[in-house]
Amino acid sequence: MKLFFLLLVCLVIGPTIAQNSTGYVPLSDDEYDDIPVPFMSSNHLKNLPTKYILSEDYFPAAGNQGDIGSCTTWATGYAVGSFYNAVKNKTGKPDSPDKIMSPAFIYHNIRTCHCGPTCGTSIAYALNLFRDQGLITMAELPFDMTCQSPAQEDLQKSSTLRIKDYNKIRDKLNFNEYKRYLSNDVPIITGTSLGSGFTS
Numbered sequence: 001m002k003l004f005f006l007l008l009v010c011l012v013i014g015p016t017i018a019q020n021s022t023g024y025v026p027l028s029d030d031e032y033d034d035i036p037v038p039f040m041s042s043n044h045l046k047n048l049p050t051k052y053i054l055s056e057d058y059f060p061a062a063g064n065q066g067d068i069g070s071c072t073t074w075a076t077g078y079a080v081g082s083f084y085n086a087v088k089n090k091t092g093k094p095d096s097p098d099k100i101m102s103p104a105f106i107y108h109n110i111r112t113c114h115c116g117p118t119c120g121t122s123i124a125y126a127l128n129l130f131r132d133q134g135l136i137t138m139a140e141l142p143f144d145m146t147c148q149s150p151a152q153e154d155l156q157k158s159s160t161l162r163i164k165d166y167n168k169i170r171d172k173l174n175f176n177e178y179k180r181y182l183s184n185d186v187p188i189i190t191g192t193s194l195g196s197g198f199t200s
Contacts, residue, residue, distance in 0.1 A: 023069025023120035134159030
């Protein structure tokens with residue numbers, strides 16, 4: 001498995017339709033346009049695999065956000081943050097609270113509304129926190145299904161587990177871009193709206 005993590009590049013695909021109860025809040029067109037695109041050499045698009053799967057050994061088991069609009073922070077912190085920590089610090093599979101990053105830490109730091117099912121957040125804002133303040137583990141701040149606000153001192157913690165920056169997909173319809181990043185073990189974070197049949 002090839003690992004290129006001197007710089008973790010998280011890619012954001014958006015904006016999409018409207019916020020739904022899962023908690024994804026798309027950026028405005030202007031905000032999305034401000035996210036830089038990575039340099040792409042044509043050489044990187046040669047000999048791409050027809051399929052590639054990021055190893056499950058670096059991801060935690062699926063979690064439960066309950067009735068809180070925190071899907072963005074579960075994707076960026078719990079999933080990608082734990083993946084990044086496992087690879088960067090060689091901690092092994094994220095299978096315990098001290099190896100899994102806290103979605104509550106991101107959610108309560110960046111939300112601008114009352115905690116609950118209709119209070120969502122933006123992928124870019126979550127990644128900004130990952131870059132500027134870092135992430136802490138579930139052992140330090142567990143996810144509370146009751147929406148209890150964490151202590152201020154917990155939210156003000158900082159960490160050395162940080163990404164240098166993140167980029168967006170240059171051309172959302174060019175699937176070779178997706179293949180290029182995934183085949184180099186770079187996760188892609190996407191946001192989308194779900195139809196009413198998703199939970200039925």
